[in-house]
Amino acid sequence: MKAIKIGLTLFAMIAMVTFSSAQTAEQKAENQARIEKIITHLELSNEQAAKARIINEKYFGLMSNAKTDEERKQLNDEADAEAKKLLTEEQYTKYRAYLTAESNPVIAPKTRPVKSSSATKN
Secondary structure (H helix, E strand, O other): OHHHHHHHHHHHHHHHHHHHOOOOHHHHHHHHHHHHHHHHHHOOOHHHHHHHHHHHHHHHHHHHHOOOHHHHHHHHHHHHHHHHHHOOHHHHHHHHHHHHHHHOHHHHHHHOOOOOOOOOOO
16 A cells, blocks of 8 residues: 555656646646645545545646647546546536536536525525
């Protein structure tokens, strides 16, 4: 198990170094903030969160270097398949709703969680 963690960490570090030249610091910061929001929104376990960060780094770098829409679509489908394996069915449904709301703000109020209020007005 420890060897797997070391291997994953090493892979993530190599991937970050390889793709970092094509990404600006601002894009990286925005991407990291986005994945942290998703992790919080989905209430991922520590193990799931670590794996999600690795998947995110991997595909963020690949997407940044993709040259065609077809290539980006393929990478997006691969990332989605990895997310589906990582998440529970409920988390995956919540994840897809989050992404839909993020890309289509018009429907966002329908898919984002509503904060409950203890006091109601009449």
